[in-house]
Amino acid sequence: xxxxxxxxxxxxxxxxxxxxxxxxxxxDEAFVRGQAGSMASTLRFLAGExxxxxxxxxxxxxxxxxxxxxxxxxxxxPHVSSVLAEAADRVAxxxxxxxxxxxxxxxxxxxxxxxxxxxxxxxxxxxRAPLYAFLDTRLDAQLGLLGRxxxxx
Amino acid sequence: xxxVTAAALEASLGDHVGAExxxxxxxEHVEGWSRDTVSFRAxxxxxxxxxxxxxVVRAESDEQVDGGRHGPGNxxxxxxxxMAAVQDAAVPVPETIYWExxxxxxxxxxxxxxxxxxxxxxxxxxxxxxRLYEHWDGSSDLPDQFVDAAAGIHELGPADVPFLDRHExxxxxxxxxxxxxxRESTPRREPAVEEAIRWFRANKPDVPEHxxxxxxxxxxxxxxxxxxLSAVLDWExxxxxxxxxxxxxxxxxxxxxxxxxxxxxxxxxxxxLEREWFYDEYERKTGRPVDRDRVRYWRxxxxxxxxxxxxxxxxxxxxxRAGDVRSAWLxxxxxxxxxxxxAIVREDRx
Numbered sequence: 001x002x003x004x005x006x007x008x009x010x011x012x013x014x015x016x017x018x019x020x021x022x023x024x025x026x027x028d029e030a031f032v033r034g035q036a037g038s039m040a041s042t043l044r045f046l047a048g049e050x051x052x053x054x055x056x057x058x059x060x061x062x063x064x065x066x067x068x069x070x071x072x073x074x075x076x077x078p079h080v081s082s083v084l085a086e087a088a089d090r091v092a093x094x095x096x097x098x099x100x101x102x103x104x105x106x107x108x109x110x111x112x113x114x115x116x117x118x119x120x121x122x123x124x125x126x127x128r129a130p131l132y133a134f135l136d137t138r139l140d141a142q143l144g145l146l147g148r149x150x151x152x153x
Numbered sequence: 154x155x156x157v158t159a160a161a162l163e164a165s166l167g168d169h170v171g172a173e174x175x176x177x178x179x180x181e182h183v184e185g186w187s188r189d190t191v192s193f194r195a196x197x198x199x200x201x202x203x204x205x206x207x208x209v210v211r212a213e214s215d216e217q218v219d220g221g222r223h224g225p226g227n228x229x230x231x232x233x234x235x236m237a238a239v240q241d242a243a244v245p246v247p248e249t250i251y252w253e254x255x256x257x258x259x260x261x262x263x264x265x266x267x268x269x270x271x272x273x274x275x276x277x278x279x280x281x282x283x284r285l286y287e288h289w290d291g292s293s294d295l296p297d298q299f300v301d302a303a304a305g306i307h308e309l310g311p312a313d314v315p316f317l318d319r320h321e322x323x324x325x326x327x328x329x330x331x332x333x334x335x336r337e338s339t340p341r342r343e344p345a346v347e348e349a350i351r352w353f354r355a356n357k358p359d360v361p362e363h364x365x366x367x368x369x370x371x372x373x374x375x376x377x378x379x380x381x382l383s384a385v386l387d388w389e390x391x392x393x394x395x396x397x398x399x400x401x402x403x404x405x406x407x408x409x410x411x412x413x414x415x416x417x418x419x420x421x422x423x424x425x426l427e428r429e430w431f432y433d434e435y436e437r438k439t440g441r442p443v444d445r446d447r448v449r450y451w452r453x454x455x456x457x458x459x460x461x462x463x464x465x466x467x468x469x470x471x472x473x474r475a476g477d478v479r480s481a482w483l484x485x486x487x488x489x490x491x492x493x494x495x496a497i498v499r500e501d502r503x
Binding site: 030031034035038039041042045103106107109110113114117124125128129131132135136138139142143146147148149 | 181183184341342343344345347348351413414477478479481482485488489491492495499502503
């Protein structure tokens, strides 16, 4: 339906739920009033997700590709190096909906972190650091979709 | 909600006191997740004269009655027995009145306790946080009472609560049971959480002493009446374990009020008292050293526990088994709780 922006529809439903529906529920119906409040909040968050999901996943993909490349630098173990390379290929090649691509990114990042965990301690730390930068990027993206200002870190 | 009607309460309480009881001013407390909680006023006359008193009934929810209870919380009888065990400890707790194992009375097994005055602060609401900050900034005794409550709970040893299981490999038991719930609840591997689980297993603390642990020790599970901490509630997660768990749990960012955006006073545990002051005072009052590393471990673990509890609710929603809209909303607490785990875990791993 190209007639209305879906995110804006959700925001409007959220506003209506807060301003009209919730006050119309009798005060002694505390559970139902609470449900209406949760619905409004959920609708608002859904609007943010719908609007920003594509960009958030693209940012995460770019960050993970950088992280996997940086993680390989201190690694001499051929098996771990291979796991990191394969993970990078999967991330670069991932296709589908934003949710499907996101799942592929998460699986690749987890495989990489699991492999890094088998390395000697100091090398593992050095390889982990860029992968943690990806984890930070992912959290920033998720919290940004929920309304956290980027500068709040 | 179980069938906690005025008529059913009159019949049940009437049997207990041996008199005809009149129930009024019945109020359903809908903020909780697990039990059905109703407060009410009861009046009756017996050989001792006229009585007029307020009570609270905690009943199994329909979900629990139907056998669909989930998560690692204790059953309602164990919760009652825990509260009964704490009656003589230096902890403000509602007076336990009676336990009813017959589920047909109210539609679920239940217990009755005396009502205590006050309200439970909601740290995720700014107005409530501001009121708690005033207690810390002013001359209020509330922060001291918070520490006293923790100290009082931890005075009870395993022998005082023999109905709670003891676990020789206590830390493993904690990790295993919460990880099991996490695995059952999440549809995909989240790399940051997998990192946290690896860290929990690689850094298990030695626990030299086991005591009663409240398990959900935070200001939101306490009643505050003016400057008085009038009751510690919600004993469903009580267990025998590391007393440092309660300190770490109460000191999480989440229970300081952080959901998505950082809060104004992150240094205050439960928005009420500075963390280091909390630990120092607890040491002074109990004589028990507060191992900062263990508290830090349990802070990270508590964020994992809260995330897991949220995800278990989300999972029920996904399966169409949740009758509560909040179950869907809870997914939005997850990134913030992962951030809190990662903030601690990364110190050792990068």
